[in-house]
Amino acid sequence: MSENKDYSRNKLMDQLNLPPLDIEICDVTLRDGEQTPGVVFTREEKIALATELDSVGVDIIEAGFPVVSVSEKAVVKEIANLGLDARTCCLARSKVSDVETAVDCDVDFVSIFIAMSDLHLKYKYHKSCAEMFSCAMEAVQYAKDHGVGVRFAAEDGSRTDVEVLKTAFRAAEEYKVDYVSIADTIGILNPSTTYYLVNEIKKTVDTPVCIHCHNDLGMATANTLAAAEAGAKQLHTTVNAIGERAGNASLEEVLVALRIQYGIERYDTTKLTELSKMVNEYSGLKPAVNKAIVGEHTFSHESGIHVCAILEEPRTYELFSPEMVGGKRHLIVGKHTGMKALTGIVGDMGHELSKEQLASLLDRIKNCTETKHGISPERLESMIKETKQH
Ligand SMILES: CC(=O)SCCNC(=O)CCNC(=O)[C@H](O)C(C)(C)COP(=O)(O)OP(=O)(O)OC[C@H]1O[C@@H](n2cnc3c(N)ncnc32)[C@H](O)[C@@H]1OP(=O)(O)O
Numbered sequence: 001m002s003e004n005k006d007y008s009r010n011k012l013m014d015q016l017n018l019p020p021l022d023i024e025i026c027d028v029t030l031r032d033g034e035q036t037p038g039v040v041f042t043r044e045e046k047i048a049l050a051t052e053l054d055s056v057g058v059d060i061i062e063a064g065f066p067v068v069s070v071s072e073k074a075v076v077k078e079i080a081n082l083g084l085d086a087r088t089c090c091l092a093r094s095k096v097s098d099v100e101t102a103v104d105c106d107v108d109f110v111s112i113f114i115a116m117s118d119l120h121l122k123y124k125y126h127k128s129c130a131e132m133f134s135c136a137m138e139a140v141q142y143a144k145d146h147g148v149g150v151r152f153a154a155e156d157g158s159r160t161d162v163e164v165l166k167t168a169f170r171a172a173e174e175y176k177v178d179y180v181s182i183a184d185t186i187g188i189l190n191p192s193t194t195y196y197l198v199n200e201i202k203k204t205v206d207t208p209v210c211i212h213c214h215n216d217l218g219m220a221t222a223n224t225l226a227a228a229e230a231g232a233k234q235l236h237t238t239v240n241a242i243g244e245r246a247g248n249a250s251l252e253e254v255l256v257a258l259r260i261q262y263g264i265e266r267y268d269t270t271k272l273t274e275l276s277k278m279v280n281e282y283s284g285l286k287p288a289v290n291k292a293i294v295g296e297h298t299f300s301h302e303s304g305i306h307v308c309a310i311l312e313e314p315r316t317y318e319l320f321s322p323e324m325v326g327g328k329r330h331l332i333v334g335k336h337t338g339m340k341a342l343t344g345i346v347g348d349m350g351h352e353l354s355k356e357q358l359a360s361l362l363d364r365i366k367n368c369t370e371t372k373h374g375i376s377p378e379r380l381e382s383m384i385k386e387t388k389q390h
């Protein structure tokens with residue numbers, strides 16, 4: 001087998017003998033992502049994002065929640081009619097009027113949701129589970145009668161009694177819903193409980209299961225993958241992990257993990273950095289510098305021990321190549337720079353310094369307190385010139 005230069009495969013996965021994952025990605029950036037406080041995507045931005053998500057190979061694009069506004073409905077309909085390879089869906093409450101609006105948008109399926117947790121029934125709906133379920137099935141029937149697919153979603157599914165969830169999904173199956181969905185709405189799950197919950201539901205229904213994870217405990221990506229291992233078919237993601245509160249499972253993290261850990265290579269990960277930049281620009285939300293996959297530091301290295309190895313073989317300290325995700329490598333010069341790194345960097349900048357000059361430059365760099373954020377290429381250039389003059 002030829003050596004893979006793009007990434008290091010997690011070979012420990014071989015020890016687990018997992019069956020291959022049978023998954024699809026439903027990206028919800030345009031719906032849950034836009035629910036991030038203060039975020040609004042324009043029509044043009046939504047269309048640009050849908051087109052880019054499609055070119056990544058995302059299987060389903062959740063285009064929006066049509067009853068939110070007239071312009072929201074219009075753009076959901078426009079995206080559904082763009083002729084993308086991805087299927088489209090949108091959100092609807094368990095109300096026939098919401099589903100009527102969704103059906104009018106020409107989406108492939110509508111996600112009809114209710115919460116069946118005690119907290120939501122008592123404080124949000126002030127109705128019994130049976131009453132809410134009946135509203136949901138009326139809405140499901142309406143969609144089915146109009147030839148539109150249905151995802152029946154249990155909002156707050158992770159805090160819903162498991163037996164209640166099973167009974168509801170079993171009953172929804174009678175209405176021929178196309179998917180049942182478990183939402184970890186407030187991000188309470190961990191990988192073990194996610195696996196348990198999905199496995200329980202898989203034992204109960206034959207209908208494909210979806211998982212929608214929030215990141216309140218920083219586990220959304222891990223939980224999404226645990227759900228996939230337990231047999232969840234549809235995995236929900238957002239670009240840059242945006243979404244309610246701490247956000248959702250990150251598209252870029254899930255796709256790269258699927259490739260490296262599970263051998264799923266059909267998504268075009270080279271577009272992920274560009275997609276992240278688009279969401280950054282349109283949402284006004286810059287990912288943290290240490291955000292996995294798309295953060296500014298993903299391929300930035302300062303430590304001498306790391307850089308001296310990277311100069312020979314980047315895989316020593318990079319799990320995957322910048323090229324694999326459309327990113328760029330940056331070698332940072334600062335307090336932690338070593339001699340090999342400095343020699344390489346100075347050479348790459350087109351300069352030749354003697355051993356003594358390099359040692360003197362390194363000493364200056366290590367003791368330079370003028371900046372806390374590394375030495376910029378411009379500052380380094382002038383330091384090199386100063387070193388040459390001495
Ligand atoms: C977990 C999630 O992400 S759910 C999706 C959250 N997304 C949003 O809320 C999108 C933005 N929301 C909006 O623009 C508005 O809230 C709308 C258009 C959806 C509804 O607006 P309004 O009609 O003014 O209702 P309002 O927001 O005040 O209250 C929500 C109502 O929906 C009801 N509701 C909430 N979820 C559901 C559901 N799944 N099925 C049926 N009814 C529901 C609430 O009980 C409440 O009913 P009430 O008006 O009888 O008390």
Ligand SMILES: O=C(O)CCC(=O)C(=O)O
Nearest residue numbers: 111153155181183185212
């Ligand atoms: O499961 C779904 O499709 C949507 C539910 C949702 O957005 C949530 O509960 O956070």
